[in-house]
Amino acid sequence: MNSFKIYEAEVIDRALKINDTLIISDIHLGYESTLNKQGLMLPQIQFDKIIDSLENIQKKAKASSIILNGDIKHNFGRIDKQEWREVLSFIDYLQDIFIDIDIIKGNHDNFTQYILNKRNLHLKNHMIIDNYYITHGHELPQEIPENIKTIIIGHEHPCISICSGRRVEKIKTYLKGTWQNYNLIVIPSFTQISYGSDILHEKTISPFIEDINNFEVIAVEEGDIYPFGYVKDIISINHELNNY
Incomplete structure (x- = not known):
């Protein structure tokens, strides 16, 4: 399946499109340098792959605006050389493609604003498009406007x-x-290094997710889309297969 909508928002691989705006989340630029410092010698290959993925998505989306929904860089407590270089290069790339760029603050973005100052961009706590409220998802908002019907978050890496x-x-x-x-x-x-947290076996981290069992799963792989049904049903089937 190549076309799919969730609450009227269009799924295009790992990006969500609303009207003329793309939304991506959790890029984690600079992740390789953190892993290298931990003893895992990984080449710095993620940046080029992210650009390739976004180019393929934009060919389908033809969007004029983009929202980065948090965690554009990886390190919590500092900015390393790879992050300075790649975040600025990524912003420069986006400015050549999109008319408007908005960046929402994630829990990894404690120092991201220092980089964004070089491009006159400012972190936001949330964005609103029509009746969609977009926030990173690591904390609950204090107030949501009355017209909002759908909340969009990242953070969970499902x-x-x-x-x-x-x-x-x-x-x-x-x-x-x-x-x-x-x-x-x-x-x-959107990061290319880590697939994320297995929602079937790992505890969720976003305060927005109160009961994972009642969520529907829509998997994406190289542009293809696979609706898997509800988490509780997937767990039940896995249990039956393991005991067959």
């Missing part, structure tokens, strides 16, 4: 594991559910 014998494949996913009286969409991470 994925699921597909098992075939001893082989396990992870696939990034969207989550479709509700929070209080609002529709809720959780966007997969």
